[in-house]
Amino acid sequence: MSKKVVTLGEVLLRLSPPGNQRIINSSSFDVNYGGAEINVAVNLSILGVNTTAITKVPDNEIGEAAVRHIESFGVNTSYIARGGERLGIYFLENGFSLRSSKVIYDRKHSSISKASVSEFDVDAIFSGVSLFHVSGITLGLSPEALELGEYFMKKAKEKGITVSFDFNYRSKLWSLNEAANGIERVLKYVDIAFAGYLDFINILGFHSEESCYEENIFNCYKDLYPKVMEKYGFKYIVSSARKVVSASKNIYKGIVFNGKEMLVSREYEVDIIDRVGSGDAFTAGFLYGYLAEVDDSYKVEFAAASAALKHTILGDVNLVTKDEVEKLFKGVSYDVGR
Numbered sequence: 001m002s003k004k005v006v007t008l009g010e011v012l013l014r015l016s017p018p019g020n021q022r023i024i025n026s027s028s029f030d031v032n033y034g035g036a037e038i039n040v041a042v043n044l045s046i047l048g049v050n051t052t053a054i055t056k057v058p059d060n061e062i063g064e065a066a067v068r069h070i071e072s073f074g075v076n077t078s079y080i081a082r083g084g085e086r087l088g089i090y091f092l093e094n095g096f097s098l099r100s101s102k103v104i105y106d107r108k109h110s111s112i113s114k115a116s117v118s119e120f121d122v123d124a125i126f127s128g129v130s131l132f133h134v135s136g137i138t139l140g141l142s143p144e145a146l147e148l149g150e151y152f153m154k155k156a157k158e159k160g161i162t163v164s165f166d167f168n169y170r171s172k173l174w175s176l177n178e179a180a181n182g183i184e185r186v187l188k189y190v191d192i193a194f195a196g197y198l199d200f201i202n203i204l205g206f207h208s209e210e211s212c213y214e215e216n217i218f219n220c221y222k223d224l225y226p227k228v229m230e231k232y233g234f235k236y237i238v239s240s241a242r243k244v245v246s247a248s249k250n251i252y253k254g255i256v257f258n259g260k261e262m263l264v265s266r267e268y269e270v271d272i273i274d275r276v277g278s279g280d281a282f283t284a285g286f287l288y289g290y291l292a293e294v295d296d297s298y299k300v301e302f303a304a305a306s307a308a309l310k311h312t313i314l315g316d317v318n319l320v321t322k323d324e325v326e327k328l329f330k331g332v333s334y335d336v337g338r
Contacts, residue, residue: 001049003130003291008054008152009037009138010112011066014276014316016092023093023104033069034316035088036135036168039277042073043284043306043318049291054125054152056081056115063087063111073317081119084111092276095247101275105172113142117151131291132156133283135166135194139182140173146182153189162235162290166194166283169203176202191235192290193228194283200224214243218255218264225257235259236290238300240282240307248272250311254282254304256296263297265304266329270311281310281318285325305329 012035017026041051053075057063059082066087071077088107095101107113126132134153139146156163165186169179180203187193197220200206206227212220225237236258243251250272254265285306289299305328310318 001047001291004050004052004128005041005044005131005133005287005291006052006054006125006129006156007037007041007133008149009035009135010088010107010110010141011035011038011053011055011057011070012088012090012107013062013066014090014092016094020094020096023091023102029091032315033066034277036137036166036280037133038070039280039316039318040133040284040287041075042070042316043281044288045074046317046319047284047288047322049288050076052076052079052125052129054079054120056084056111056119058082058084058086058111079120079125081111081115083119084114085109086111088112094274097246097248100247103172107141110141112138113145115148116144117148122152122155126156126159126161129156129159129161131162131164131287133164133166133287135168136179136183137168137170137173139186140170140179146185150186150189153186157189162191163189164192164194164283164287165190166279167196167199167203168194168279169199179203180205187232190232192238192287193232193234193236194238194279194286195228196239196241197221197224200228204228214241217241218262221255221257222262225262229257229259236286236296238283238286238303240279240304245269250275252278252304252308252311254286254300254307256286256300256303258296261296263300265300268304268308268328270308272311274314275311277316277318278307278310280316282307284318288322301329302326 014032015029088110091104093102210219253267285303
């Protein structure tokens, strides 16, 4: 695909006990690298999209290892800044059955959280670019990261580049009030918004006339989407809906609103190997469909099938092909491919 995408966000070192062991008694950790926007960039690159990742990493071997990880999937890393104190870390304990997964962050004062606009040649970065993606995780890292994210979004909008934004609220990064203030600052630049009903209600302050429990989620979104679209004028609002049966089994689907109609994907019952990165796989799947200029039903089907498959893959990266995603939502059997 000739269209170019730029993402801005933190690359994190992920440390996980092997299998389903607990952090408290583990003597070793498996290493992965990821992060919301990095995952989106990598996933799009795997699907054949020309992607560039923007971040800042420490000028040491750990930072270089993170960059090499990103490069290994064909993502352009030539604009990544070096410097700062450290690479952010998170520890992931994979849950199973009745035991939930757990995340412990160790990311304060990370390099990207202290990055400034002057470290990036934004005009060169955005040359020939079709779409820019960032998330609320980046905005919530620090006041400096909020300024950086807002600047990139504003410049993208000025250049006629589609701006994609995933609310991705994390309570360990900022409060609901801080998130509301920060996100409201940037929504005027957004074309594609990835958000759920809790974002609409808790961050944007909307009220639903419908109960937003799982069995009524369609009616909940049918009530909320037009209200949000009328105020902010997005091209698309995209959501995933997840019913948690247990830590190792979820029921998953995607929903999209284009201002005229609401489309819902197939529903998947997934047995989970690794849930981390599934939301990023969903985002990348929808953006792939958007860039390919296919119809909206394909966009949401491709997004949901991408996310469903990611649940079955260890690590942050969704190591699947376009054909594998299409086979899933088009109903091809699960028999061994021979």
